[in-house]
Amino acid sequence: MVNPTESPALNIPPEEINAAPPEFHARPYWASAIHVQHVSHAFPTPEGTPLPVLEDVCLDIRPGEFVALLGPSGCGKSTLLRLIAGLEPPLSGTIIQDDAPIVRPDPSRIVVFQDPTLFPWRTVRDNVALGLEAQGVLKKESARVDEALLKVGLENFAKAWPHQLSGGMAQRAALARALVNNPKLLILDEPLGKLDSLTRIEMQSELLSLWRKNGFSVLLVTHDVEEALMLAERIVIFSPRPARILSEISVDLSYPRHRDDTVLTALRHEILSRLGLGKNW
Amino acid sequence: MRLAALLPAAAFAPHLPASPAASAITHSGQKTPAANAARAYRFVFSDWLSPLAWSAFAAVTLLWPNQSAGFTDWAYTKELGEGALVLAAIWAVLAFLAGFFVVAERQSSQTGKLTPGARVLAAFSRAAPWITAIAVLLALWEILTAKTGILSPPFFAPPSSLIEVYLEEYVRLLDCSVNTLALLGKGVLWGGVVGFLLGVGIGWSRRIGYWAHPVLRLIGPLPPTALLPLTFFIFPSSHSASVFLIALATAFPVAILTWSGVAGVHKHYYDVARTLGASEWFLIRRVAIPAALPQVFVGLFMGFGASFVVIVVAEMLGVKSGLGWYLTWSQGYAAYPNMYAALILMSLLFSGLISLLFFARDRLLVWQKGTVKW
Numbered sequence: 253m254v255n256p257t258e259s260p261a262l263n264i265p266p267e268e269i270n271a272a273p274p275e276f277h278a279r280p281y282w283a284s285a286i287h288v289q290h291v292s293h294a295f296p297t298p299e300g301t302p303l304p305v306l307e308d309v310c311l312d313i314r315p316g317e318f319v320a321l322l323g324p325s326g327c328g329k330s331t332l333l334r335l336i337a338g339l340e341p342p343l344s345g346t347i348i349q350d351d352a353p354i355v356r357p358d359p360s361r362i363v364v365f366q367d368p369t370l371f372p373w374r375t376v377r378d379n380v381a382l383g384l385e386a387q388g389v390l391k392k393e394s395a396r397v398d399e400a401l402l403k404v405g406l407e408n409f410a411k412a413w414p415h416q417l418s419g420g421m422a423q424r425a426a427l428a429r430a431l432v433n434n435p436k437l438l439i440l441d442e443p444l445g446k447l448d449s450l451t452r453i454e455m456q457s458e459l460l461s462l463w464r465k466n467g468f469s470v471l472l473v474t475h476d477v478e479e480a481l482m483l484a485e486r487i488v489i490f491s492p493r494p495a496r497i498l499s500e501i502s503v504d505l506s507y508p509r510h511r512d513d514t515v516l517t518a519l520r521h522e523i524l525s526r527l528g529l530g531k532n533w
Numbered sequence: 534m535r536l537a538a539l540l541p542a543a544a545f546a547p548h549l550p551a552s553p554a555a556s557a558i559t560h561s562g563q564k565t566p567a568a569n570a571a572r573a574y575r576f577v578f579s580d581w582l583s584p585l586a587w588s589a590f591a592a593v594t595l596l597w598p599n600q601s602a603g604f605t606d607w608a609y610t611k612e613l614g615e616g617a618l619v620l621a622a623i624w625a626v627l628a629f630l631a632g633f634f635v636v637a638e639r640q641s642s643q644t645g646k647l648t649p650g651a652r653v654l655a656a657f658s659r660a661a662p663w664i665t666a667i668a669v670l671l672a673l674w675e676i677l678t679a680k681t682g683i684l685s686p687p688f689f690a691p692p693s694s695l696i697e698v699y700l701e702e703y704v705r706l707l708d709c710s711v712n713t714l715a716l717l718g719k720g721v722l723w724g725g726v727v728g729f730l731l732g733v734g735i736g737w738s739r740r741i742g743y744w745a746h747p748v749l750r751l752i753g754p755l756p757p758t759a760l761l762p763l764t765f766f767i768f769p770s771s772h773s774a775s776v777f778l779i780a781l782a783t784a785f786p787v788a789i790l791t792w793s794g795v796a797g798v799h800k801h802y803y804d805v806a807r808t809l810g811a812s813e814w815f816l817i818r819r820v821a822i823p824a825a826l827p828q829v830f831v832g833l834f835m836g837f838g839a840s841f842v843v844i845v846v847a848e849m850l851g852v853k854s855g856l857g858w859y860l861t862w863s864q865g866y867a868a869y870p871n872m873y874a875a876l877i878l879m880s881l882l883f884s885g886l887i888s889l890l891f892f893a894r895d896r897l898l899v900w901q902k903g904t905v906k907w
Binding site: 334358362367372386 | 799801802804805806807808809810811812815819820823824826898900901
């Protein structure tokens with residue numbers, strides 16, 4: 253299935269691919285590499301002086317990598333996601349997906365927001381089908397919709413209306429709506445932030461298995477240190493606004509991880525102290 | 534077992550050996566919902582009040598002689614009384630059957646769904662207080678006009694005189710209704726479509742908004758009836774002038790509310806659709822418009838109301854047919870019963886149109902059920 257000659261990510265040297273964690277037989281070549289190069293961004297304010305939110309951010313995501321962005325809330329992580337999604341252009345700097353700069357949204361990079369944002373006038377199935385419909389391939393590829401519903405375990409709720417779903421189910425439907433497009437990069441903006449803690453734990457492992465089965469690159473914004481540690485291969489820590497990258501931490505642990513793993517406990521302490529919260533540990 | 538099931542029904546209604554309950558058991562050989570129903574009879578006072586009230590109305594009409602009104606007697610008094618008697622008999626039958634079936638069937642069916650017959654009976658039960666009230670009102674009306682002359686002709690007329698109007702004038706009334714509906718239909722269709730497109734345009738595009746918004750602000754609050762004299766000499770016919778005015782009256786609220794609906798769509802919906810690969814056209818058609826649709830319907834309801842005002846005024850002043858014209862025409866002849874007849878017809882027609890709109894909304898906005906309290 254994975255054929256190196258078809259890979260769009262030719263800028264990744266083979267030795268890096270071979271260095272992937274052992275549970276991957278091979279990193280999926282078709283997943284996207286993202287290069288954020290010296291990106292700064294600011295929002296206009298009524299007073300006239302723009303409010304800086306991102307300051308000279310440089311970040312590389314390798315194909316198939318799971319990267320978590322961690323930082324205090326309101327620091328500008330979500331803005332970075334919007335820029336990578338192509339919803340807004342950065343004020344300065346460039347963002348490159350594989351070999352081309354990102355200038356507009358594209359179904360190869362799908363965002364899942366904190367709110368499921370399901371369209372209330374569409375059934376769950378029609379919500380999941382939205383991407384294919386927008387790209388004009390729904391008639392040919394409608395089987396993919398059922399496949400995506402099956403992946404997230406909502407096959408029996410295809411005809412339900414969004415308001416009939418629980419919070420976790422709604423977020424699963426939003427995931428299915430993303431997965432149906434076979435994204436090369438999944439952008440997750442605190443997708444589990446509003447779920448209760450039990451549903452959250454369950455959804456974290458589902459997210460993990462979806463990533464491992466599908467192989468897309470994942471960029472996860474979270475302010476939950478434990479969530480980042482459980483899921484990500486690499487954690488990028490941001491400063492308060494305007495967001496700069498403070499440091500990066502690799503989590504060299506195989507999956508599935510355990511919450512009480514001593515390595516994770518040490519890393520959590522490390523991260524909290526880098527965020528200036530070491531004394532609260 | 535069969536006999537036991539039969540017994541209470543037979544005991545209660547021995548004069549009805551072939552009641553539906555009994556036949557349901559003997560034919561099917563097993564317990565049907567009807568068979569269960571045979572066990573319980575519920576006496577519903579409000580159900581039984583309706584045949585009583587209609588009988589009383591019939592008695593008043595038939596037995597109480599009409600007050601002499603200076604001309605030959607009111608026509609159709611006897612027919613009105615007999616009609617009331619027939620209705621009373623129908624209500625009695627329905628009340629009798631409803632006591633048998635509705636409750637029992639609701640208990641026996643797991644889904645809570647009723648068979649068509651039981652649904653009719655349940656509807657009757659719901660409507661029974663109103664059926665009673667109508668008989669009381671009709672009786673009062675008959676007493677105040679024909680029986681005592683407290684409300685005297687020519688300005689007041691008994692209900693029986695309406696029967697006379699409907700029987701003798703139905704061709705003209707039908708013609709007028711058709712003309713009113715046709716005129717209204719044309720105007721509302723134009724106004725609804727233009728108002729909707731304008732609203733979407735203003736809500737979506739800054740440039741359209743720049744030009745259309747001030748115009749809407751200036752023309753919108755102007756009562757369309759104020760433009761009546763102007764349009765009647767600008768347009769080639771009073772018909773086309775009326776279509777224009779009705780369209781104007783409908784378009785304004787539809788445009789304003791569609792616009793506010795489109796403008797109020799949460800930004801996240803557009804973000805999601807855009808990341809999924811939606812084009813601008815897709816965003817308008819599949820995000821903005823469905824999200825604005827509840828508001829569009831509010832605008833349509835308001836537009837309908839405004840269009841009713843305009844059409845009646847236009848027909849009274851210029852258009853030479855239609856129910857509004859009929860009102861002024863019958864008033865000119867001091868034919869007040871005709872006026873009442875036309876008013877009742879108009880109210881039924883217009884409320885029917887509003888019901889149609891409700892029906893369309895319930896169909897299109899079925900997703901709102903459970904999120905909003907209607």
